Amino acid sequence: MPLIHLWTALPFAKLEVGHHFYWHIGNLRVHGQVFITTWFVMAILIAAAFAASRRIERVPSGIQNLMEYALEFIRDLTKSQMGEHEYRAWVPFVGTLFLFIFVCNWSGALVPWKLIELPEGELAAPTNDINTTVALALLVSLAYFYAGLRKRGLKYFTKYIEPTPVLLPIAILEDFTKPLSLSFRLFGNILADELVVGVLVLLVPLFVPLPVMALGLFTSAIQALVFATLAATYIGEAMEGHGGEHEEAHS
Amino acid sequence: MFDFDATLPLMAVQFLILTLILNALLYKPLGQALDNRDEYIRTNLQQAKERLQQATELAQQYEQELASTRRQAQALIEEARAEAQKIATAEIAEAQQAVQAELLKIQAEIDQEKQATLQALEGQVASLSEQLLAKLLA
Numbered sequence: 082m083p084l085i086h087l088w089t090a091l092p093f094a095k096l097e098v099g100h101h102f103y104w105h106i107g108n109l110r111v112h113g114q115v116f117i118t119t120w121f122v123m124a125i126l127i128a129a130a131f132a133a134s135r136r137i138e139r140v141p142s143g144i145q146n147l148m149e150y151a152l153e154f155i156r157d158l159t160k161s162q163m164g165e166h167e168y169r170a171w172v173p174f175v176g177t178l179f180l181f182i183f184v185c186n187w188s189g190a191l192v193p194w195k196l197i198e199l200p201e202g203e204l205a206a207p208t209n210d211i212n213t214t215v216a217l218a219l220l221v222s223l224a225y226f227y228a229g230l231r232k233r234g235l236k237y238f239t240k241y242i243e244p245t246p247v248l249l250p251i252a253i254l255e256d257f258t259k260p261l262s263l264s265f266r267l268f269g270n271i272l273a274d275e276l277v278v279g280v281l282v283l284l285v286p287l288f289v290p291l292p293v294m295a296l297g298l299f300t301s302a303i304q305a306l307v308f309a310t311l312a313a314t315y316i317g318e319a320m321e322g323h324g325g326e327h328e329e330a331h332s
Numbered sequence: 333m334f335d336f337d338a339t340l341p342l343m344a345v346q347f348l349i350l351t352l353i354l355n356a357l358l359y360k361p362l363g364q365a366l367d368n369r370d371e372y373i374r375t376n377l378q379q380a381k382e383r384l385q386q387a388t389e390l391a392q393q394y395e396q397e398l399a400s401t402r403r404q405a406q407a408l409i410e411e412a413r414a415e416a417q418k419i420a421t422a423e424i425a426e427a428q429q430a431v432q433a434e435l436l437k438i439q440a441e442i443d444q445e446k447q448a449t450l451q452a453l454e455g456q457v458a459s460l461s462e463q464l465l466a467k468l469l470a
Contacts, residue, residue, distance in 0.1 A: 217343075
């Protein structure tokens with residue numbers, strides 16, 4: 082028993098779920114720990130982007146090569162979901178989704194946030210806070226509505242009664258399940274991953290959590306990819322509509 | 333765990349700002365660079381293809397010229413050979429004709445001499461036969 086007390090006394094192995102480091106802005110409450118890690122992630126991304134585009138060369142090397150690889154990956158992803166004609170305008174949005182979630186997830190797994198003491202709550206991946214994932218999912222919803230309305234005008238709403246009005250309730254339901262599943266999938270995966278690692282570290286602090294941590298890295302990357310791919314799919318679907326099949330047939 | 337508050341809209345705004353910053357810093361310049369490189373490679377490839385085609389065309393042209401020159405040479409040789417043949421034939425025919433003419437002339441001379449001799453002998457026949465007769469009668 083004293084051994085366990087010893088481990089729980091260490092700063093690495095303490096679980097705090099539901100505790101938040103609250104900041105008060107006016108009469109609004111925000112989760113400070115989420116913002117701190119988010120700014121860290123944004124700083125990493127902006128620094129990488131700046132370093133990559135500072136001196137652009139025809140034959141890329143170093144960070145430019147890495148970011149070009151990432152950009153090409155995002156472009157391929159977007160192109161495969163939206164088609165050749167439409168994808169370019171959406172690369173920034175989908176790309177930022179992917180990069181932001183990816184770096185958030187990995188920062189939660191790789192950066193030893195526990196070493197920084199907060200008065201309350203703990204620093205972790207911003208994506209394990211439901212606010213972040215819901216914000217991103219709602220942005221995706223707005224994006225696909227915007228894309229559909231912009232591309233097809235009011236005809237966009239015919240997708241609710243095409244091919245048959247019988248499916249109208251399900252079509253409307255879809256608009257709610259899409260952001261719900263997007264946000265909860267990401268939130269649940271990342272939170273669960275961090276909890277599993279936390280619990281395992283609590284029980285067996287040496288070596289045993291390592292495979293789970295590696296699995297967590299893998300899951301984190303997959304979740305970022307899934308989120309970005311689904312966002313691209315939803316946007317592409319909204320732009321395509323049911324009249325889009327002809328276009329696809331002869332392209 | 334599920335407490336929603338002002339974090340949500342602020343995160344959304346932050347994310348949009350990040351999108352704008354990354355668009356200016358990453359997607360635009362690097363996308364431009366990627367497109368430029370694609371363009372560069374495509375034009376270079378195009379030029380290389382054109383050059384290859386030109387080279388192939390030149391090689392073909394030379395080949396054709398070579399073939400036609402060879403054919404001309406062949407024709408020239410053939411012509412010269414035919415001419416030589418003709419000349420030789422003509423000369424042989426001429427020589428044969430000359431020989432023939434000589435032969436005829438000699439034949440005619442011989443005939444003439446024969447005639448003359450025969451005539452002369454015929455003239456002598458009377459006197460000789462008279463002499464023979466006289467000798468026999470005597």
